Amino acid sequence: MEDKKINIIQQAIKLFAQKGFSTTSVQEIANECNISKGAFYLHFKSKDELLLAIFTHYSKEIEQKTAAIESMDLDPRTKFVKQLTVTYQEIIKHRDFIIMQIREQAIPFNEDIESFLQHMRFHSYLFYKRSLLAIYGKKIDQTIWEVTLLMQGMFKAYMDLIIIEEVEFDIENLCKAILKRTDYLVEGFNRNDDQPVITDQLMNEIIPGDFYYNQLDTIVHTLEEIKEKASGDIEVTITVLLEEIQKPSARPAVIKGMLSNLEEEESFKGITGQIRTFFQL
Structure with a gap:
């Protein structure tokens, strides 16, 4: 992405966090970037398009950082903890922006944003699935999707405490704890020969080929x-x-x-x- 677009994104996210999405005008964003309103529209057709660009920009930053960790010569557990840690850290950086979205319910409904959010959900499902398979191997073959969804639920619950309730955790230790609790889930499924509710068939119906x-x-x-x-x-x-x-x-x-x-x-x-x-x- 070109530097001018990145600058607009960076300045806009500050304004949205401070003033809110709906009350921040294109003119204010342009002023903050030291460009004309017309120059803004050369890069983005609307505030909705800018908001989508913000989501895309920062999600790619997280993907790049987790992908770089994937290339490290580390065991799967250490690698996954580091990836969860950097994900939390990147989300925390933009806490004010996230709070703004929650308060305003600021995400406008349109096909592009809906498609992006769907893509991110699918990407997250597969990221967790692949990471857990690398850690547990055949031990988790039958329950992989169940454990994947339960672990994501833990991640989101702690994230709510961090973002909404402003609880401060040692993030790396928190991620180690999440993985340890996932160990208990895997052991429990195997010990009790429990049958998963979330099956391959169900997820194949959700995630298109x-x-x-x-x-x-x-x-x-x-x-x-x-x-x-x-x-x-x-x-x-x-x-x-x-x-x-x-x-x-x-x-x-x-x-x-x-x-x-x-x-x-x-x-x-x-x-x-x-x-x-x-x-x-």
Whole structure:
């Protein structure tokens, strides 16, 4: 995203947090950015479009940070705790903006925002599912979706205490505690041979099949953009990686080998983390 758009987003989020979404005018946002009202409309057609851009911008920041952690040489438990921790920390940064949305019920209903929120829900379901499978393996095969939804419920309950009630936690210790409580859930299901309410069939009805392909399309598009600017060994690595991940039966060993080459450079850790998450590597 270009710098001018990012500046508008950053200034707008401050104004929305201070004054509210509905009472903040486009002119006020333009004034804060030292641009004309006409210049604002060159970047965003409306405040609704700006609000969607804010959601997208900050959700991508969280995704990039969690993806970078995915590339680290850590055991699955440590990795997941770090990812939960950075997610909480990023949300806390924008507490005032979130409170504004709650008080005003400021999210306007339109197809673009509804589609974005749906995408984020689906992305969250799959992120938790893949992380928990990496931690518990076959032990959680039959109850993966049940545990995924219950763990997300814990995350949201603590988030309400932090955002709404202003409770201060040691965030890393809180995330370790959430995962420990998830251990109890997994052990309880296995010990009692309990049958899950949330099944694969149910979640397959909720999450459309093309959502998985859309995620892969995004990864491919990002790699193609990187390849255009790359040269030498990096260009070769990305070419091989692009060919492999688009095969009907992609070979994990080949993907891992190509990712290990890219992960030597800090700037590639975001995209390599996304690939590792998608292919559960």
